[in-house]
Amino acid sequence: MGDVFSEKLMQWREYTETPWARVRYATVAEVLRRQSDALGGRLRVLDVGGGDGHDALPLAQAGHDVTIVDPSQAWLDEAQRRAEAADVGIRTVLGDLDELPRGEWDLVLCHFVLRYRPADAGDLAALAECVRPGGRLSVMDVNPAGRVLRALVGEGPSAAAAALHAERIAVQTFQTDARKVEVDEVEADAAASGLTAIGRYGNRIANDLLLDNVAKHDPAYFDELLELELELCDREPFNRIGFAWQLIFER
Numbered sequence: 001m002g003d004v005f006s007e008k009l010m011q012w013r014e015y016t017e018t019p020w021a022r023v024r025y026a027t028v029a030e031v032l033r034r035q036s037d038a039l040g041g042r043l044r045v046l047d048v049g050g051g052d053g054h055d056a057l058p059l060a061q062a063g064h065d066v067t068i069v070d071p072s073q074a075w076l077d078e079a080q081r082r083a084e085a086a087d088v089g090i091r092t093v094l095g096d097l098d099e100l101p102r103g104e105w106d107l108v109l110c111h112f113v114l115r116y117r118p119a120d121a122g123d124l125a126a127l128a129e130c131v132r133p134g135g136r137l138s139v140m141d142v143n144p145a146g147r148v149l150r151a152l153v154g155e156g157p158s159a160a161a162a163a164l165h166a167e168r169i170a171v172q173t174f175q176t177d178a179r180k181v182e183v184d185e186v187e188a189d190a191a192a193s194g195l196t197a198i199g200r201y202g203n204r205i206a207n208d209l210l211l212d213n214v215a216k217h218d219p220a221y222f223d224e225l226l227e228l229e230l231e232l233c234d235r236e237p238f239n240r241i242g243f244a245w246q247l248i249f250e251r
Contacts, residue, residue: 008173008174008175009052011173011174012051012173012174015173016054019207019213019216019217019222019225020204020207020213022226023207023225023226023229024204026230027201027204027226027229027230028055028111028140028203029058030230030233031199031201031233032058032059032109032138033058033062035136035138035199036059036062042063042064043059043064043065043106044065044067044103044105044106044107045059045060045064045066045067045106045107046069046101046105046108046109046130047066047069047108047109048069048096048108048113048130049069049070049096049097050069050079050111051068051070051072051075051078051079052075052078053078053079053083053090055109055111056068056090056109057079057082057083057086057088057090059107060083060086060089061086061088064107065091066090066091067090067092067101068090068092068093069092069093069094069096069099069101070093070094070095071094071095073094076092076093079092080092097110097117097121097127098126100126101130103130104130104131104132104135105130105131105135106132106135107136108136108137109137109138109140110123110127110137111138111139111140111246112140112141112142112244113141114141114181114186115141115142115169115180115181116178124139124186124192124195125189125193128190128193128194128249128251131195131249131251132251134251135250135251136198136248136251137190137248137250137251138247138248138249139186140203140244140245140247141181141186141244141245142169142178142180142243143183143202143240143243143244144181144182145240145241146202146204146208146241146244146245147163147169148163149209150243153208153211154211166180167180183200183245183247186247190247190249196250196251197247197249198248198250200234200240200246200247200248201233201239201247201248202233202239202240202241202242202244202246203233203242203243203244203245203246204229204242204243204244205229205232205241205242205243206225206228206232207229207243208242
């Protein structure tokens with residue numbers, strides 16, 4: 001998938017400037033801040049499939065040692081460019097889940113990667129091996145249930161039914177598709193790999209139920225929206241209905 005991603009880098013840059021992308025990354029940054037604070041000290045962070053560094057750079061800015069692994073050199077170059085602009089240092093490694101750096105890490109990220117991998121690839125076991133005892137793993141992917149709700153409020157019952165029964169999920173930015181990754185599947189694989197689930201978060205919960213995207217460009221409205229997103233992200237049952245789910249595991 002590296003070539004597909006490289007070709008769409010410009011579209012991705014445009015996406016990251018949207019209010020809904022800013023909600024997404026601000027919520028992830030808050031969740032990861034809580035994990036890093038709980039772990040304490042200067043952390044060794046590995047971001048698997050980290051692309052342009054949007055998830056990992058806030059951790060580097062907080063003083064942690066960050067390594068990003070990605071199969072696209074163009075995206076790693078973008079991560080380095082963004083790191084230099086932020087005046088922080090990061091390490092980049094060309095590779096994927098089959099070519100992870102050796103060693104154990106305090107905090108490992110794997111966000112929106114599993115959907116592009118076979119379900120039986122053993123990815124959770126590989127990720128677990130990278131986490132030091134007592135360290136944490138953050139796994140994130142598109143929430144199939146959230147897709148159904150978004151289709152319902154945006155396009156009606158027929159679209160929601162189609163999203164419910166679709167075998168794969170369309171990825172508009174990259175003009176491709178990906179498999180559905182269910183939370184229960186990931187939790188079971190993680191448990192079998194020696195990991196304990198300690199947190200479940202939702203992402204873009206309120207945003208995806210609000211159809212007026214124009215209003216989200218208003219700074220005051222955006223601030224209210226983001227404040228609500230952060231309030232809802234770890235609350236049941238709201239954390240189960242967002243655009244994406246984020247699971248935190250401890251080894």
